[in-house]
Amino acid sequence: MAATTTPCCAPIAREPLSEPDAADLAVMLKAVADPVRLRLLSMIGSHAGGEACVCDLTDAFDLTAPTISHHLKVLRTAGLIDGERRGTWVYYRIVPEAVNRLGALFTPLTEPAPAGPVPASLAVTR
Amino acid sequence: MAATTTPCCAPIAREPLSEPDAADLAVMLKAVADPVRLRLLSMIGSHAGGEACVCDLTDAFDLTAPTISHHLKVLRTAGLIDGERRGTWVYYRIVPEAVNRLGALFTPLTEPAPAGPVPASLAVTR
DNA sequence: TTCCTGATTCGATACCTGTCGAAATTATAG
DNA sequence: CTATAATTTCGACAGGTATCGAATCAGGAA
Numbered sequence: 001m002a003a004t005t006t007p008c009c010a011p012i013a014r015e016p017l018s019e020p021d022a023a024d025l026a027v028m029l030k031a032v033a034d035p036v037r038l039r040l041l042s043m044i045g046s047h048a049g050g051e052a053c054v055c056d057l058t059d060a061f062d063l064t065a066p067t068i069s070h071h072l073k074v075l076r077t078a079g080l081i082d083g084e085r086r087g088t089w090v091y092y093r094i095v096p097e098a099v100n101r102l103g104a105l106f107t108p109l110t111e112p113a114p115a116g117p118v119p120a121s122l123a124v125t126r
Numbered sequence: 127m128a129a130t131t132t133p134c135c136a137p138i139a140r141e142p143l144s145e146p147d148a149a150d151l152a153v154m155l156k157a158v159a160d161p162v163r164l165r166l167l168s169m170i171g172s173h174a175g176g177e178a179c180v181c182d183l184t185d186a187f188d189l190t191a192p193t194i195s196h197h198l199k200v201l202r203t204a205g206l207i208d209g210e211r212r213g214t215w216v217y218y219r220i221v222p223e224a225v226n227r228l229g230a231l232f233t234p235l236t237e238p239a240p241a242g243p244v245p246a247s248l249a250v251t252r
Numbered sequence: 253t254t255c256c257t258g259a260t261t262c263g264a265t266a267c268c269t270g271t272c273g274a275a276a277t278t279a280t281a282g
Numbered sequence: 283c284t285a286t287a288a289t290t291t292c293g294a295c296a297g298g299t300a301t302c303g304a305a306t307c308a309g310g311a312a
Contacts, residue, residue: 012164013171013220016186022161022168029159034300035148038138038155042148045139054259060142067301069260074299088258088309094139096234103232106225160270180289193271195290200269214279214288 011107025105028098031078036061037071044081044092051093137233151231154224157204162187163197170207170218177219 009021017025032038043060044052058068072092075081080099083092135147143151158164169186170178184194198218201207206225209218 012168012225015168015172017165017168019161019165022164026159026161026164029155029164033152033155033159035145035152036300038148038152039143039145042138042141042143046141058259063300064302065259066261066303070300073260085259085308090259099138099232100234103229103234106229106232108222108226108229162270184288189270190272191289192273192291196270199290211278211289216289 008101009105012105025102028078028080028102031074031080032102034071034074036063036068037075040068040071041075041080041094045094045099051091053089053091055089057092134227135231138231151228154204154206154228157200157206158228160197160200162189162194163201166194166197167201167206167220171220171225177217179215179217181215183218 009017009025032041039060040057043057047056054068054072057072058065061068072081072083076083076092078098080095081092082095083090085091135143135151158167165186166183169183173182180194180198183198184191187194198207198209202209202218204224205221207218208221209216211217
């Protein structure tokens with residue numbers, strides 16, 4: 001489901017986001033805009049082997065299993081992680097394309113960029 | 127206010143995010159996790175001169191002025207934009223450090239990242 | 253089979269959030 | 283000083299969401 005590697009979207013300060021693109025990205029960002037899910041994503045991504053068992057994740061939080069399961073589902077529905085059952089346990093791993101897409105969106109701007117004349121090279125392309 | 131250039135945080139898949147860091151980043155991400163605010167941020171960042179007047183922004187949406195003002199406040203509170211009143215109009219511009227911080231968080235991974243040996247030096251800290 | 257353990261689904265509840273209309277604020281123009 | 287325009291603040295309301303306990307599903311072991 002939703003394995004479509006949508007390329008999409010120049011850096012956020014490059015040109016105005018279209019309404020559909022904004023809506024699409026917002027779905028992904030909403031999934032990440034939560035302390036628990038951020039940590040889950042980080043734990044999964046940094047875990048040895050590139051994947052983590054739900055059993056490992058649950059213990060790190062002061063939350064019940066259903067709640068963790070709910071958060072994992074949100075991340076999976078947003079296309080940020082992918083899960084697979086192997087025997088008794090379920091393993092999740094990051095979907096790199098999705099994370100990279102977010103990284104590309106917030107690509108570095110012109111750095112400190114104090115108030116300058118700022119050449120119109122950054123004008124609205126439109 | 128809140129001009130503290132919090133460095134913070136390795137790429138999300140590098141090591142598990144600490145609880146405080148996750149909470150901190152979630153605030154910023156919540157601000158961006160909305161279609162309207164995403165477009166506002168994009169319009170401000172890509173506007174000629176690096177700043178945009180509220181009057182310009184309001185017309186692009188099918189929302190009332192109070193609502194747009196609310197969204198701008200959310201973005202400003204999160205430290206993503208900074209506003210300044212000049213005469214009758216209020217101008218907003220992006221805070222590059224904040225956006226860069228998000229970009230760094232979702233920095234590219236090792237690409238396909240299949241199951242590798244990956245030393246257990248990155249286990250869940252707990 | 254039957255039991256046990258890991259994980260998800262299902263309701264229910266308390267809280268957060270996006271939106272609006274009305275009122276208040278700020279600054280320019282007559 | 284009064285009028286007008288641009289923004290913001292203030293309630294208020296509808297819809298969304300994080301969390302839990304209980305029930306359910308999926309495999310492995312006795």
